[in-house]
Amino acid sequence: MHEMALAEGIRGIVEDQARAQSFDRVTRLRLEIGAFAGVEKPALTFAFDVVMRGSPAEGADLVIIDLPGRAFCADCIEEKEIAGRLDPCPDCGSGRMMPSGGDDMRIKDMEVV
Amino acid sequence: MCTVCGCDGDGATVEAHGHHHHHQHHGDIHFGHGPAGTEVPGMSQERLIEIETSILSKNDRYAAANRERLNALGALALNLVSSPGSGKTTLLCRTIEMLEGQPLAVIEGDQQTSADADRIRATGAPAVQVNTGKGCHLDGHMVGHAMDHLSLAPGALLFIENVGNLVCPAAFDLGEDAKVAILSVTEGEDKPLKYPDMFTASRIALLNKTDLAPYCDIDLDTFETNLRRVNPEIEILRVSAKTGEGMDDWVAWLRAAAAAKSARQAAE
Numbered sequence: 001m002h003e004m005a006l007a008e009g010i011r012g013i014v015e016d017q018a019r020a021q022s023f024d025r026v027t028r029l030r031l032e033i034g035a036f037a038g039v040e041k042p043a044l045t046f047a048f049d050v051v052m053r054g055s056p057a058e059g060a061d062l063v064i065i066d067l068p069g070r071a072f073c074a075d076c077i078e079e080k081e082i083a084g085r086l087d088p089c090p091d092c093g094s095g096r097m098m099p100s101g102g103d104d105m106r107i108k109d110m111e112v113v
Numbered sequence: 114m115c116t117v118c119g120c121d122g123d124g125a126t127v128e129a130h131g132h133h134h135h136h137q138h139h140g141d142i143h144f145g146h147g148p149a150g151t152e153v154p155g156m157s158q159e160r161l162i163e164i165e166t167s168i169l170s171k172n173d174r175y176a177a178a179n180r181e182r183l184n185a186l187g188a189l190a191l192n193l194v195s196s197p198g199s200g201k202t203t204l205l206c207r208t209i210e211m212l213e214g215q216p217l218a219v220i221e222g223d224q225q226t227s228a229d230a231d232r233i234r235a236t237g238a239p240a241v242q243v244n245t246g247k248g249c250h251l252d253g254h255m256v257g258h259a260m261d262h263l264s265l266a267p268g269a270l271l272f273i274e275n276v277g278n279l280v281c282p283a284a285f286d287l288g289e290d291a292k293v294a295i296l297s298v299t300e301g302e303d304k305p306l307k308y309p310d311m312f313t314a315s316r317i318a319l320l321n322k323t324d325l326a327p328y329c330d331i332d333l334d335t336f337e338t339n340l341r342r343v344n345p346e347i348e349i350l351r352v353s354a355k356t357g358e359g360m361d362d363w364v365a366w367l368r369a370a371a372a373a374k375s376a377r378q379a380a381e
Contacts, residue, residue, distance in 0.1 A: 002249055002281040009168045021162055031168070038284065038310050074345065085309045086342060096345055099313050105284075107164040 003043040006105065007051035013107055018056045023112035026057040030109050034102035035069035036085055056112075069102035141227045141242035142262075144255055172285055175253030179260060179288025183271065187378030189371045190271040192289035194311055196304075197277030199297040200321045202229045204354040205272055209236045211364045215371065216266035220259040220273045222251040229274065239263055250281040253288060268375040270367065279308035290374060291316035294347075298326045302336040309343040317348040319363060324353040 014026055033039050041064055052058045068081045073089040074096035080089055088095050167173060183190050195201050202221075209217065219240040221229040230242035241262045243255050256273060265271060273289060275282040283292075294315035296304055299322060305312045312318065318340050326333055337349050350366065352359035 002284070005248070005250075005281075006168050009171065012171055013164065013166055013168070017162065017164065023160075023162075027159065036310065038280065085313070086306065095342065098345055103284075103310075105168040107166050107168060109164050110162045111159060112162055113159045 003040060003047040004051065006039065006044060007047035010048065010107060011051050011055050011057065014052070014055055014057045014110070017110065018112075021112070024056060025113050026060040026110045027113060028061040028063060028111040029057055029107065030063045030065060032065045032067050032104055032106045032108050034067045034104040035083065036099060036102040037105045038103075039105060057110075060110075065108065067102060067104050070100050071097040072100045073097055141230060141244065142255065142259055143244040144246055144248055169284065169286075172253045175257050176286035176288040179253055179257050182260065183265075183288060183290075184378060186265055186267050186269065187375040188265050188267070188269045188271055189367075189374040190273060190287070190289040191367075191370075192282070192287050192292045193272060193274045193295060194279070194282050194292050194315065195275075195277060195295035196279050196297075196300060199277070199295045199300065200354055201274050201277070201295050202232055204295060204319065204321055204352070205274060206232060206236050207354045207357070207360060208272075208364065208367070209233070209238045211360060212270070212367065215270060215368070216268065217270040217272065218263040218265055220251075220256060220263070220271065222255070222274060222276045224248070224276065245276055249276060249278050250285050251275050251287060252285045256287045268371065268378075270371050279304075279311045283310040283314045290370070294318040295321055296336070297322040298331050298333065298336070299329050302331055302333075302339055305336075305339040305343050312340055312343045312347065315344065315347060317350065317366065320349065320351045322353060322355070323351045323358055324356045 045062055048062045052060060069083060069085065070079055071082050072079050073092065073094055075092050075094040076089060079100055080091065082090065082097065085099060089097055193201050193205070205219065217238055219233045219238055221233060221240055221242045222245060223229055223242070224245055224247065227242040230240040233240035241259045243251060243259050245251065251273065273287055292315040294312055296318060298320060320333060320336055323333070333351060340347055340349055350359055350362050352363050354360065
């Protein structure tokens with residue numbers, strides 16, 4: 001969706017951290033992206049390379065960790081992992097599923113020098 | 114540097130903002146003139162640093178500050194989201210006329226032009242236009258600056274008309290009390306299934322332009338079924354801003370929500 005904007009957000013956090021934690025360069029950066037975050041990974045990877053130029057994370061390895069989608073099944077009264085937003089409950093087949101997680105977009109950690 | 118948020122004006126233009134942002138007529142605000150054409154708060158010895166921070170954390174901080182300001186006033190903020198052309202501005206103009214006597218203000222988001230804010234101002238309501246440049250959504254930072262230009266009265270209603278886009282605005286909290294999704298019946302009843310994120314994030318959906326339903330081979334019940342499939346808890350109202358059909362229910366919903374917010378504030 002707005003991968004360029006997300007990359008700019010990552011750059012902001014990298015620059016804040018570089019000042020706060022006194023490092024010069026990020027060699028590897030790991031993101032956690034939920035299945036329902038609406039993030040197109042190839043687009044984010046492309047945007048990352050472009051946006052990090054001139055920042056401490058220029059040339060850094062970008063690792064994207066996928067997190068599963070989660071939804072609350074109104075019939076099982078329980079949270080389930082589902083692959084697609086419109087998927088039925090994997091256990092009871094109910095269609096009454098309220099998305100409850102998997103929209104995460106987080107920087108997990110960074111390797112820095 | 115901006116004393117509110119410390120922003121360095123990175124490509125942003127805020128009309129009548131009183132400092133580094135570019136001034137334009139009517140107090141309209143422009144963002145996204147930077148190199149990437151977008152503006153994101155969120156977005157500004159080898160060792161591993163745990164970060165565990167949301168990519169949108171900076172936006173979320175701006176949104177939280179906006180929410181605090183709104184809560185202190187007991188003001189209800191609604192983030193109006195839709196595709197381009199769903200009739201948001203017409204619906205809003207009609208709504209404002211019907212809400213006569215209710216203090217309110219409008220923040221209009223579009224990539225370019227102040228056309229929508231001009232239409233709102235023609236109703237007599239205060240409005241500020243935010244131009245996002247190439248940006249596809251409003252964010253918490255832009256809305257905070259826009260709020261600086263509106264003297265919101267206690268108990269006011271703040272309508273934030275987002276950029277017409279069913280994708281990106283879903284992810285950016287602005288500090289609103291609720292997202293209101295506006296769909297026109299001409300868009301087709303499969304819209305909620307195609308763009309589920311936005312409808313999952315919305316508290317209420319307005320099915321607009323119902324006067325056109327007989328001409329476009331559409332089944333409004335299927336529309337509602339699809340909306341409830343992506344969000345079982347969503348409230349749905351069928352309206353036509355043109356004929357006024359259903360608008361009383363919408364205005365009643367607004368008055369009840371605004372009263373509940375003011376009462377909550379008074380109780381604290």
